[in-house]
Amino acid sequence: MNTEKSKSTLVVVDYCRNCSKNLNPNAAFCDQCGGKIIKNRITTKNLLEDFNDRFLSIDGAFPKTFIALYRNPEDVIGGYINGVRKKYMSAFGYFALSLSIAGIYVFILREYFMDSIFENISSETIQNQDKAQLDFVKQLTTGINEYQALLSILSIPILAFISRIVFWNYKQFNYLEHVVIYLYAFSHINLTVYILAILTIWSPSIYIFFSFVGTIGYVIYLCYVLKRLYGLNFKKLILKTSLFALIGSLFFFIISIIVGIIMFKMGMFDELIENIKTANQAKT
Incomplete structure (x- = not known):
């Protein structure tokens, strides 16, 4: 027994x-x-060890993965697609870690720094209409941060679909393998941007600068990853990037219209419209 x-x-x-x-x-x-x-x-020590084993892999896999995704992204991503599972963190594990860091960032931003950042953007000379627009942007930013995890999850299959269209004449990776590519690439740039954001959020001006640089960083890093995975020369890289931007802009335009209609139906524009009307009446 x-x-x-x-x-x-x-x-x-x-x-x-x-x-x-x-x-x-x-x-x-x-x-x-x-x-x-x-x-x-169960002790505090083995609980932390279990958390590390499942999510962080600080014993070597996480730092090794983080560094390799800058130096040799094809080794991490291509290796995972080809069956390598122990050398680096898994695609879903890396994505889960990026969502965890994003959650910490959103909490710190919302609870301690959101007001100060928008106060730094505004000024005493701002007009009422501009103030209404700024308030709307603040509400929109807060809403995006609240649903950041969901937006990240939805972004991966969309980016993979666009990428599969762009590389339709390349048979190297199928759609699900493109999902793996963006699980790694999207998570990696998110980790980098959110870590920098947490470290600089105390200074609104530095934070805004890194936010702007981070946006450009997304594009540059994705181009770098695709170049390494597909072995693209400079001419093909420019062509594929332009096509990706064109198709991506079309998707963004369609999704923006759908989201805008939903927001309008939910009354999220009502306050902005009323404030603009009030500002225009005051001018006349």
């Missing part, structure tokens, strides 16, 4: 709690399902 004894912090385990297979006395992992055998009772 399987038994389990507790002795201080040590738990005697003679079968796998994941698949119920009998274990060798000194087994560290189950040879049936590969699950790690937990022999210590």
Whole structure:
């Protein structure tokens, strides 16, 4: 019969709690399902170790992945597509980590710095109509930040679809493999931008500068990744980037119209419209 004894912090385990297979006395992992055998009772240390193993991989995989995605993105992304699973963090693990850092950033921005940043943008000479528009931008920014995780999740399949269209004459990667490309690339630039944002958010002027640079960084890094993965020369890179921008702009225009209609139906423009009317009446 399987038994389990507790002795201080040590738990005697003679079968796998994941698949119920009998274990060798000194087994560290189950040879049936590969699950790690937990022999210590729960402590702060092993909770942090479990969090690290599942999400951060600070023991080597995360820093190795982060650096390699700048130096040799084709090694990380192409390796994962070709079956490499242990050398670097997985695509979904890296994406989950980027969402976690984004959540921390959004919390810090919303709770401590949102007002000061918009106060820095505004001035005493701002007109009422401009003030109404600025308030609307603030509300829109807050809304985007609130749904940042959802927007990121939705962006990946859209970017992958556009990329598959742009590279229709290349058979190297299918649609799902393009999803993997953008899970890594989108997550990587997000991690970089959000870490820089958290470090500079104390200064509105520096924060705004890095936000602007970050927007350009998205485009440059995606071009860099695609160039390395497909081995594009400069002429082909410009052609594919221009086509991507054209198709992406069309998608953005259509999505913006749909979102705008939804926002209008929800009454999100009512306050802005009323403030503009009030400002125009005051002028006359």
